[in-house]
Amino acid sequence: MVGITSYGVYIPYYRLNRAEVAKSWGGFQIPGEKAVANFDEDTVTMGVEACRECLKGLDKGTIEALYLASTTFPYAEKQASALAAAVLDLDQSVLTVDISGTLRCGSGSVRLAMDAVKAGSSPNAVVCASDLRLGLPNGAKELEFGDGAAAFLIGDGDVVATIDNIYTMNHEIFDVFRPSQERFVRSWEDRFVREAGYVKVVSEAVRAALKAFGMEPGDFAKAVFGSPNPVYLSGAAKSAGFDPKTQAVDPLWGVIGNTGSAHSLMLLCNALDEAKPGDKLLWVSYGDGCDVLTLTVTDEIAKMQKKQSVKRLLNSKAQTTYQKYLRWRDIIATEPPMRPRTEPASAVALYRDRKCGLALYGSQCKNCGTIQYPVQRICMECRAKDNFELYPFADKQGKVVTFSHDNLAVSPDPPTTLAAVDFEEGGRIMMDITDRDPSQIKVGMPVEMTFRKFRRTDGVQVYWWKSRPTR
Amino acid sequence: MESIKDRVAIVGMGCTKFGENWDKSSDDMIIEAVYEACEDASISPQDVQALWIGSYWSNLPAPSQPLATLLKLDYKPITRLENMCATASDSLRNAAYAVASGVCDIALAIGVEKLKDSGYSGLPTDDIAMGLVSTAPNTFRSRNFTAPGHFAMMATSYFNKYGLDPEDGRTMLAKIMVKNHHNGTMSPKAHFRREITVEQVLKAPIIAWPLGLLDCCGVSDGAAAAIVVRRDMVKDFRADPVYIKASQIAVGPSEGYMNPKHDWTMVKETYRAGEAAYEEAGVKDPRKEISMAEVHDCFSITEAVIYEDLQFSQRGRCKEDIEAGTFELTGELPVNMDGGLKCFGHPIGASGLRMVYELYKQIQGKAGERQIKNPGLGLAHNLGGTPGGCTISVTIVGP
Numbered sequence: 001m002v003g004i005t006s007y008g009v010y011i012p013y014y015r016l017n018r019a020e021v022a023k024s025w026g027g028f029q030i031p032g033e034k035a036v037a038n039f040d041e042d043t044v045t046m047g048v049e050a051c052r053e054c055l056k057g058l059d060k061g062t063i064e065a066l067y068l069a070s071t072t073f074p075y076a077e078k079q080a081s082a083l084a085a086a087v088l089d090l091d092q093s094v095l096t097v098d099i100s101g102t103l104r105c106g107s108g109s110v111r112l113a114m115d116a117v118k119a120g121s122s123p124n125a126v127v128c129a130s131d132l133r134l135g136l137p138n139g140a141k142e143l144e145f146g147d148g149a150a151a152f153l154i155g156d157g158d159v160v161a162t163i164d165n166i167y168t169m170n171h172e173i174f175d176v177f178r179p180s181q182e183r184f185v186r187s188w189e190d191r192f193v194r195e196a197g198y199v200k201v202v203s204e205a206v207r208a209a210l211k212a213f214g215m216e217p218g219d220f221a222k223a224v225f226g227s228p229n230p231v232y233l234s235g236a237a238k239s240a241g242f243d244p245k246t247q248a249v250d251p252l253w254g255v256i257g258n259t260g261s262a263h264s265l266m267l268l269c270n271a272l273d274e275a276k277p278g279d280k281l282l283w284v285s286y287g288d289g290c291d292v293l294t295l296t297v298t299d300e301i302a303k304m305q306k307k308q309s310v311k312r313l314l315n316s317k318a319q320t321t322y323q324k325y326l327r328w329r330d331i332i333a334t335e336p337p338m339r340p341r342t343e344p345a346s347a348v349a350l351y352r353d354r355k356c357g358l359a360l361y362g363s364q365c366k367n368c369g370t371i372q373y374p375v376q377r378i379c380m381e382c383r384a385k386d387n388f389e390l391y392p393f394a395d396k397q398g399k400v401v402t403f404s405h406d407n408l409a410v411s412p413d414p415p416t417t418l419a420a421v422d423f424e425e426g427g428r429i430m431m432d433i434t435d436r437d438p439s440q441i442k443v444g445m446p447v448e449m450t451f452r453k454f455r456r457t458d459g460v461q462v463y464w465w466k467s468r469p470t471r
Numbered sequence: 472m473e474s475i476k477d478r479v480a481i482v483g484m485g486c487t488k489f490g491e492n493w494d495k496s497s498d499d500m501i502i503e504a505v506y507e508a509c510e511d512a513s514i515s516p517q518d519v520q521a522l523w524i525g526s527y528w529s530n531l532p533a534p535s536q537p538l539a540t541l542l543k544l545d546y547k548p549i550t551r552l553e554n555m556c557a558t559a560s561d562s563l564r565n566a567a568y569a570v571a572s573g574v575c576d577i578a579l580a581i582g583v584e585k586l587k588d589s590g591y592s593g594l595p596t597d598d599i600a601m602g603l604v605s606t607a608p609n610t611f612r613s614r615n616f617t618a619p620g621h622f623a624m625m626a627t628s629y630f631n632k633y634g635l636d637p638e639d640g641r642t643m644l645a646k647i648m649v650k651n652h653h654n655g656t657m658s659p660k661a662h663f664r665r666e667i668t669v670e671q672v673l674k675a676p677i678i679a680w681p682l683g684l685l686d687c688c689g690v691s692d693g694a695a696a697a698i699v700v701r702r703d704m705v706k707d708f709r710a711d712p713v714y715i716k717a718s719q720i721a722v723g724p725s726e727g728y729m730n731p732k733h734d735w736t737m738v739k740e741t742y743r744a745g746e747a748a749y750e751e752a753g754v755k756d757p758r759k760e761i762s763m764a765e766v767h768d769c770f771s772i773t774e775a776v777i778y779e780d781l782q783f784s785q786r787g788r789c790k791e792d793i794e795a796g797t798f799e800l801t802g803e804l805p806v807n808m809d810g811g812l813k814c815f816g817h818p819i820g821a822s823g824l825r826m827v828y829e830l831y832k833q834i835q836g837k838a839g840e841r842q843i844k845n846p847g848l849g850l851a852h853n854l855g856g857t858p859g860g861c862t863i864s865v866t867i868v869g870p
Contacts, residue, residue, distance in 0.1 A: 370728075
């Protein structure tokens with residue numbers, strides 16, 4: 001049976017308390033907090049993190065397709081999934097597809113992947129949805145939108161949940177939208193958005209879907225409604241015949257917020273982490289229409305539940321401030337420090353360096369075994385020339401050898417924490433430490449690798465890796 | 472392999488005032504340093520047969536031709552060189568080698584840097600240098616590090632290895648800065664000439680934890696020059712020449728960045744350049760035989776580790792010597808008699824010759840208020856790069 005064979009989520013380390021935002025504007029108070037990406041993250045870096053979590057310990061050689069879904073890709077013309085494939089070190093024969101334009105692009109990608117698996121053209125496909133949406137300051141969207149990503153491995157062997165049925169409905173409406181030249185999401189009047197849009201479309205689609213599947217609300221242990229907030233969810237769930245209290249999966253609205261195209265996928269991961277074998281799950285994804293899917297959890301779920309990645313990442317967090325958030329998103333301009341301008345990146349050098357820079361390969365000397373980064377053509381220990389194999393660092397554990405907190409280095413989140421990181425299995429890389437509390441950084445502390453944004457000059461975004469305290 | 476020892480003499484030196492020389496261009500500073508050196512040697516710039524000019528950021532990419540224009544030189548050979556913070560020392564080394572080889576009799580070494588035209592605080596980032604060297608991997612180019620950030624990592628590691636809590640460690644380092652500032656008050660050509668206290672150092676704003684503002688040297692403009700001749704020609708120039716006893720450069724393969732064996736509590740390049748220089752000069756016991764040193768105190772921790780790497784102090788025990796006043800002007804082995812980089816600032820391409828200028832004046836007994844008693848061998852040390860991978864020069868001169 002075709003279904004989900006593995007899954008992973010990514011929830012950024014930082015949270016922004018909504019009361020902080022409300023305090024700044026003297027506006028309305030709504031409870032809870034939202035997950036916010038750090039200044040060095042974007043849709044691609046978060047997506048990569050979710051994919052890494054999903055693919056941990058699996059043979060990446062069997063993957064034949066990567067679908068990346070988002071409404072906030074960094075480039076209008078330049079494929080995010082090709083970049084992600086290079087970072088994830090997937091084979092160059094892998095089909096890479098970016099899917100965008102609607103908050104339903106995550107569930108739509110799952111359908112495409114399912115069809116490809118069934119047709120036999122891509123027996124193992126990664127589907128990842130990632131979003132980092134902006135609402136204008138002092139608005140409801142700013143308070144509600146959170147950042148995050150989720151990834152599924154879709155295949156037909158050892159599935160943790162089969163995907164049994166898919167129903168799709170498209171629906172043209174100006175409810176929530178963003179013109180391509182604008183940064184901030186717009187919407188029509190809330191009552192129209194809710195009544196003519198979400199609640200009506202979701203309830204109609206779910207009822208039509210269940211009829212087509214020959215199923216009833218009572219068949220489902222849990223229902224995942226991707227929804228902008230709990231009020232919308234409750235309205236639509238009731239209208240579709242579900243009990244919002246007992247059946248609807250917690251939308252995590254108070255802890256991560258509405259994470260756009262990734263939202264319902266993240267909720268489904270959370271539901272899978274809690275599910276029992278045999279449970280039937282309903283998955284509803286809204287945006288310019290509605291996708292309705294049903295799943296059945298299998299005995300294989302136990303191996304995934306050991307990781308409890310949603311809970312782990314929900315609990316691994318620190319608060320940031322609204323001022324920092326505005327600065328990280330480049331919403332307010334601050335006085336630049338009197339430091340040299342950033343030198344432009346070279347597309348040519350980035351191209352040459354892609355294996356080492358994107359997939360984080362160093363080298364291991366075939367003569368003496370010494371592990372080193374970046375790739376050294378002459379071994380630093382035995383001086384053997386061109387006698388090495390590539391050595392992957394991305395999934396290795398490291399520890400901090402020494403560090404400093406640099407206030408002179410230009411950063412939207414000073415100080416820049418620099419470190420020498422030694423890896424358990426050998427090798428050292430000089431790296432920044434991100435997602436950290438400077439007061440907690442100690443010599444000897446364990447760190448793991450995370451893919452991040454670096455400089456952006458003349459439209460060229462440079463990515464590389466940082467270390468972070470193990471989450 | 473032959474030694475440079477006693478084959479070449481410095482017979483004239485010049486050095487500008489170091490500081491924020493808003494009203495002087497690098498050309499003005501070169502003229503000032505070169506003419507002071509020539510007057511000191513009683514020659515004209517036209518008597519010089521070959522020139523080496525060093526700079527790091529300034530006048531890129533080719534100040535050799537502008538130098539001929541500036542000094543109206545008569546079709547002489549001029550070479551512009553760069554070797555990070557050891558640039559001026561390498562300029563002197565090249566001039567000395569040319570003279571020692573016998574292919575020229577009188578050579579001029581110049582080091583210059585104009586940093587304060589830039590408009591920013593601190594040094595330019597390595598982006599600029601590495602951007603020019605397009606072979607540098609993007610992985611290094613894209614990082615966001617500064618000089619204080621990297622040297623501060625050496626302080627963290629040193630404190631950790633030797634069990635100093637940050638307060639004790641920072642206090643130990645502050646004493647070095649207080650010493651250098653005290654010496655600087657007696658240096659008319661220094662940028663900063665005021666006393667500071669340990670408390671001021673500890674309370675200064677943090678630049679890169681654990682280093683504060685007063686743990687860092689200043690950024691300034693300056694130039695210095697030296698005229699070198701063969702030993703047998705010395706009597707034609709002066710009665711009190713200063714001889715080059717050793718001139719060594721060691722460039723490390725960046726082990727600190729890649730090799731877990733490197734623990735960031737020492738700079739192996741300094742140790743190796745020191746060893747090579749001691750051998751060249753015939754020095755068996757540096758602590759006893761070196762009578763003074765000008766070392767690269769770009770940051771407080773750098774000077775502390777230099778004491779150990781140059782074998783003035785035992786490994787891990789520089790604190791004892793700092794507390795005993797060993798390196799003070801009146802101590803057993805005065806270090807940075809003129810106030811060092813701390814008080815002169817660090818115009819990258821000029822500092823090495825500024826250090827030799829101080830040794831030269833001390834040996835000639837012309838160091839004024841800061842004159843030490845019975846100066847013998849003097850050592851100048853530059854560190855270019857960061858503790859993880861650097862270019863080190865060690866120059867030893869003597870009467």
